[in-house]
Amino acid sequence: MAQFQRPTLCCCRKVLTVPSKSCEGGQGLGQCRLVDIASASNFHCFKLRHFHLDLRLNFAVKEITGWQVLELVAIQPGVQTLVLDTHPSLLIQSIDCKVPGTTGAQDISPSLVYRVDPFTDYGSSLNISLPAYVIRPHRAFQITVRYTTTDGPAIWWLDAELTCGQTRPLVFTQGHSVCNRSFFPCFDTPAVKSTYTATVRVPEGVTVLMSASRSAYSKQDRVFQFSMEYPVPAYLVALVAGDLQHVDIGPRSRVWAEPCVLTCAVSKLGGSVERWLNVAEDLFGPYVWGRYDIVFLPPSFPIVAMENPCLTFIISSILESREFLLIDVIHEIAHGWFGNAVTNATWEEMWLSEGLATYAQRRITTEAYGEAFTCLETVFRLDALHRQMRLLGDNNPVSKLQVKFEPGINPSSLMNLFTYEKGFCFVSYLSQLCGNVKRFDSFLRAYIEQFKFSSVVAQDLLDFFLCFFPELKESCVAQREGLEFERWLNACGPPLCEPDLSAGGVLTGPVQSLCDLWASEPPDPEAIANFNLSSWSTFQTVLFLDRLLDRSPLSHEVMGQLSRCYSAQLDEMNAEVRIRWLQIVVRNSFYPDLPRIRGFLHKHTSRMYTVPLYEDLCSGVMKCFAAEVFYQTQARLHPNLRRTLQQILFQTSALSTPTGSVPSLLHPTPSSPSPTPRDQLGPADPPTTGTIALRDVNVSA
Numbered sequence: 001m002a003q004f005q006r007p008t009l010c011c012c013r014k015v016l017t018v019p020s021k022s023c024e025g026g027q028g029l030g031q032c033r034l035v036d037i038a039s040a041s042n043f044h045c046f047k048l049r050h051f052h053l054d055l056r057l058n059f060a061v062k063e064i065t066g067w068q069v070l071e072l073v074a075i076q077p078g079v080q081t082l083v084l085d086t087h088p089s090l091l092i093q094s095i096d097c098k099v100p101g102t103t104g105a106q107d108i109s110p111s112l113v114y115r116v117d118p119f120t121d122y123g124s125s126l127n128i129s130l131p132a133y134v135i136r137p138h139r140a141f142q143i144t145v146r147y148t149t150t151d152g153p154a155i156w157w158l159d160a161e162l163t164c165g166q167t168r169p170l171v172f173t174q175g176h177s178v179c180n181r182s183f184f185p186c187f188d189t190p191a192v193k194s195t196y197t198a199t200v201r202v203p204e205g206v207t208v209l210m211s212a213s214r215s216a217y218s219k220q221d222r223v224f225q226f227s228m229e230y231p232v233p234a235y236l237v238a239l240v241a242g243d244l245q246h247v248d249i250g251p252r253s254r255v256w257a258e259p260c261v262l263t264c265a266v267s268k269l270g271g272s273v274e275r276w277l278n279v280a281e282d283l284f285g286p287y288v289w290g291r292y293d294i295v296f297l298p299p300s301f302p303i304v305a306m307e308n309p310c311l312t313f314i315i316s317s318i319l320e321s322r323e324f325l326l327i328d329v330i331h332e333i334a335h336g337w338f339g340n341a342v343t344n345a346t347w348e349e350m351w352l353s354e355g356l357a358t359y360a361q362r363r364i365t366t367e368a369y370g371e372a373f374t375c376l377e378t379v380f381r382l383d384a385l386h387r388q389m390r391l392l393g394d395n396n397p398v399s400k401l402q403v404k405f406e407p408g409i410n411p412s413s414l415m416n417l418f419t420y421e422k423g424f425c426f427v428s429y430l431s432q433l434c435g436n437v438k439r440f441d442s443f444l445r446a447y448i449e450q451f452k453f454s455s456v457v458a459q460d461l462l463d464f465f466l467c468f469f470p471e472l473k474e475s476c477v478a479q480r481e482g483l484e485f486e487r488w489l490n491a492c493g494p495p496l497c498e499p500d501l502s503a504g505g506v507l508t509g510p511v512q513s514l515c516d517l518w519a520s521e522p523p524d525p526e527a528i529a530n531f532n533l534s535s536w537s538t539f540q541t542v543l544f545l546d547r548l549l550d551r552s553p554l555s556h557e558v559m560g561q562l563s564r565c566y567s568a569q570l571d572e573m574n575a576e577v578r579i580r581w582l583q584i585v586v587r588n589s590f591y592p593d594l595p596r597i598r599g600f601l602h603k604h605t606s607r608m609y610t611v612p613l614y615e616d617l618c619s620g621v622m623k624c625f626a627a628e629v630f631y632q633t634q635a636r637l638h639p640n641l642r643r644t645l646q647q648i649l650f651q652t653s654a655l656s657t658p659t660g661s662v663p664s665l666l667h668p669t670p671s672s673p674s675p676t677p678r679d680q681l682g683p684a685d686p687p688t689t690g691t692i693a694l695r696d697v698n699v700s701a
C-alpha cells in the first residue's frame, strides 16, 4: 500500500505475547507481541471460519446499518468470553447466538450479554459472554451482531462536491492497519484470515464494489452481493459506493471510476495491466485472486493506493504522473502475492509485506521496462530512505525491520520507508546470497505455494529460505559476520548492504552531472544549457529536484537562475514534478514563484500534494500566505484534511525546528501521508509537523 500514518500515543495496556498461527512453537526471531488488538488474549481460542455482512448504506445521514454473522468454532475448552475489536464510532444494538444443527431452546438464544470496554484511542474491546452450551470444543456456532456505524477511521463519506464529478456522494473504506474495527467487529489482526460474504443495499444510481472475488447485482432490489472465496485478514475487507462505471481492459481486469475520470484512466492503463499480471505470474506463480480490477477514487482518498484483494483502490490524482501510476499499480499487483496471499502475522513485521512487495515490484519492472529504469526508481527511493535516516538519526528504533510496539501505539505508525526500502534491501541481499536472481524467483514461487492464504513471521520466511538452499544453510549464511540475519532484523540504522544499482547509471549519471553543475560556483549557464529536462523521464526529473532540495538553502542568485531555466518548463509537467519544484521555492523563500504555489494549491486538493507544501510554508516565513490560500480553498477539502491543515497552520509555530530532536515514531511523509483518524484527533492532538515532519522524504507508494 501507499500510506504513512501519524503516531498516536495513549494509555498503557498490558503487553500480550501470543503465538500466531504459523509461528506456533517457533522461537527467537518470530515472536509475536500483539499489543494492538483487544482480542489478542482471545482470538487463538476460536477459529473464524467465515463472516457475512448485511449492510444498508444511508448517504443522507452518513450511516451504515445492518448486521454481521460470524461463524466460529471454539478450539480451546473453558472459554466463556469472545473478545472482538471494535470502535467507539460503532454502536451495537444487539448480539445473539445460534448453534446450527441444534433445535429448540438452543437453536436461537436470547440476546447475549456483552460489554464494550475502552482499549486504546484507535479502538475498543467488545466482550461477549457465551452461553455454556455454545463453547464445546470443535463445534461451530454463529454470533450475530446488529450495529450501526458512522464515520469512524475506516469510513470516509464524501459529499458530492468532494467527488470528481461533483454530482453524487461517495463512500469508501480504508482498513489498513487497524481501522476496520470501526467498520465491523473483528479480530483486527493480520494473523487471522477468513472468507467473507456481503449483501449491500444502496439508493438507486449507486454502484457498490468490494474487495471480493465474486459479485452480483439485483436491480429490482438494488442489492449488491459479494463473496470473497479466499481467506483474507480483516484489514483487506474494503468497500466503495458511488457513481462508478467500468470499462474492461483485459480478460480479468476492469477499470472503475466516476464517469468523468473513466476515459482518462482507461487510456493511461490500456493493455498494460494484463501484461504486468503475466510478467508477475511468470516470476511468482499463478495469480490466486481471479480478478484484478482497479477503482480510481477522488482526491480525498487519503493515501496513494491500497492493495485490496481483487480491487486495487488508487487515487485519481496520480493519473497525470505516468511513471508513478505505473509503479504504484505494479506495486499493488505485487501485493497479490506478497502481503495478500502471504501476510505478515503481526504489524511489527510489516516489511514482510512491503519489503517483499517492493522487491517483487522491481522484479516486474526489470522484466517489463529493463534494469536501468528499475535502478533509477530504486536510486530515487533509496535517496529518500537516506534522507529519512538523516532526519531520524542512526539509533531510532523505527529503523528496525522488527519493530517492537509499545502498548497503545497505533501500528499504522510503522508505515515508513524502512519497512519498504530496508526490507527491500534485505530481500535483495537474500537474493544475492543464492547467487542468481532466477533461482531466487523460484524460491519466491515456492514460498508463495507453501504459505499462501496464511500469515507468517520472519522466522518462517528465513527457515524456508535456508531449507530451500541447503548449501547456504551449511555455509552458515545466517551468521555471516556483520550481515547476520538477526542483525538485519533487529539492528537500527541503514540497510547492512544495498544492491548494485550501477545499471541505472545511464539514467542517473546525467542527473548527477546536472546537480554538480548547479553546485559549482557560479553555475555555468552554457554547460547547464546542454541538459534538456523535457527529454528526461519523470523519475530523472524528480531525482534532480530532490537532490536540489537536499542542497537547500540555495543562494538567491542560484534560485533566480533555476527559476529562469526551469520554472515555466516545470509548469507543464506532472504534479509529482511540480510539487518538488514548489518545495524548493518555499524552502528558499523565493517570492517571485509564489503565484505558482497558489495555482497549484487551488488545483490540487489531495493530502499527498497539500500537506507537504503547507508544512513547508508554515515552518518558513510564508505562513500568512498559506493561511490565505487555505481560506480560499478549504471548501473543496475533505473535513479530515481541513483539520490536518488547520493543525499545521495554527498549532505548529512553536514546534518547528529544522533539526530537532529525534522522535520515537514517524510522522507522515509528503506524498504518502496518512488518513487522520478524525474521530480520534481533537484540539490537543499531536502536531502534524514539528521537530521531524518528514517532508524531506518525497516518496509515494
Ligand SMILES: [Zn+2]
Pocket (backbone or CB within 6 Å): 001, 002, 331, 335, 353, 354, 357, 701
Ligand atoms: Zn505496499
